[in-house]
Amino acid sequence: MELTNKRQKSQYLRLITFLLFILSIVFLQTSPHVLAETPEDKGLAIAIEADKRDLGYRSLTADMLMILRNKHGQESKREMRFRSLEIMDDGDKSLIIFDSPKDVKGTAFLNYTHKVGDDDQWLYLPALKRVKRISSRNKSGSFMGSEFAYEDIAGQEIEKYTYNWLRDEECEGMDCFVMERYPVDKKNSGYSRQVVWLDRAEYRTWKVEYFDRKDAHLKTLTFSGYEKYNDRFWRAAQLDMVNHQTGKSTELQFSNYVFNVGLSDADFNKNSLKRVK
């Protein structure tokens, strides 16, 4: 009886804390992690704050260079262009257009990220002028033969994971949060969990460790060359993904970031896929 009471009490307390914490976010009066009590709440609060700091970018374009390396150091390169559109009440829309290798030039990948449920994805094949709807459940599949999976490239919506703050520690010479995140779509994700390092000052991600479904350390992603755009938005110039199980790695460079470029829904539909070059 007493036990139940205690449990009820603690649940009650947790609810109150949670409400306070939500209120604190809503009114932006305090730093969100101060009131958070449990590691789960704190982890979620960190994710929400990181996401909030990126709100309002509207649309952006960037150039991507992907360098694939096998364990012998042999390289192959892929050039792409990236376009993204912020959607207010759902996940973002993004478009990736391939420029090289030349045999895939003009191929384009369109993704509607959803906060809840499967994303919508299409692939445009320019030789046939064919737009193919593809299944977004292949999220653990390799993106263009690289060490990045589709789920690593897609929009990292808050709702795609549950969170657990682990500890604070120094990373890259800064004070950092270390938290775990668990994919909500456990069945189709290639990961059991990810460990993420973010700096406390700007909530930029510096490192992600990926653990496979058997919970073995599979990959590590590191971010470098952060720059601030439009006085607000931090973006890394380089992402390095290393696969510890195969010795292969992929370097992903971003350049020519332009924010608020005035793209609209019309630039992210099947028609626009057909006219990209």
Added chain:
Amino acid sequence: MKKLLPIALLLSIFATWDLPAQAFEINGYVALEGRLFMQDSLYIGQEDNNASIAMAPEFYHESPSGSSLTFVPFYRADSADSERTHFDIRELNALLVHDTFELRLGIGKVFWGVTEFVHLIDIINQTDLVEHIDGEEKLGQPMAHLSVPADWGVLDFFVLPYFRERTFPGRDGRLRTPLAVDTDNAVYEHSSEENHVDFAFRYSQIFNFGDIGLYYFKGTSREPLLIPSVKSNGRTVLLPYYQLIDQVGMDLQLVTGNWLWKLEALYQDNDTKNYFASTGGFEYTFVGIGDTMIDLGLIAEFAYDDRDDEATTPFDEDIFGGLRLGLNDPAGSELLMGLSYDLDNKGNIFQLEASRRITDTIKIFLESWVFFNTEPGDYYLYSIRDDDFIRLQLFYYF
């Protein structure tokens, strides 16, 4: 001369287009091809092997507003079949992009459809059959294409002012009917012949659970009936007969988890025999099989055509099984295998397509088609029963 008129018109648009060197690109490919036929030819004059070279450069100019000009000529020179040595303008068009619509004027290409084995409802462009019997190679189609996207779907309007006749292998070419098709003497139902103006209208919409398209086409059938005829030199040939048709068609693709469900259907009204045809099926993908990066897709489809044996395609009541392997390696290696089985007439087709990059600019394609269990009831398939082939292509992209 009439043929050249729209081309001249387009070239004049090119010439007068305001050309501040904003974004001009030249891309394209040159491809070497060797086809090896595994059996002796059935018909007199046919070659056992052929070698050919094809090229398709693409000239592209884009203005800051997103409007663009595209020119894609295509040429193939073939060692064996003079009909397969051919030139075509795949694209020569101006695309005007406005906030509320897109307008494409000139020679272009449009693909409709969702299935893998049969491209049933695709109708805007004529099939360039000498290129490949899979029906995926198309001739450039003169068009005015207005596309209006809205929240409730996309409306596409087409005016098609000039008709392109289907290409067929010549007397020396393999993969043909016993009587060669005389493409120089096509017969039309309508007196305007190739100058008959065709129309099409399509509505399409995307949903979270899938994509749907519905269309209506009024004009000259892309698929000719083949009519035996004795020429003045005493030789019997098949004359392509192009009817006027009214056709409605639909394509539907549903996504549920790893399953892709596909359906295409059409109903055609013509003066010979109205008919219904459909194709559909599913594709299921296993991602990263056995802890590798390899994806394995399983495909099962059916094709139905209520004209049965009178169908102008080899697929009247067939089922298809397919397997797609994507290695996800840096070379982009892919393999597609398929087997078709005709439920009435028997007759199977086995097809295999494999490709991989050798360098960043060179890609190799290996393909093989094998025809077996064929019976006279399926005229087309029976005609090509001894035309099993291996096709090797080397593409250089620039």
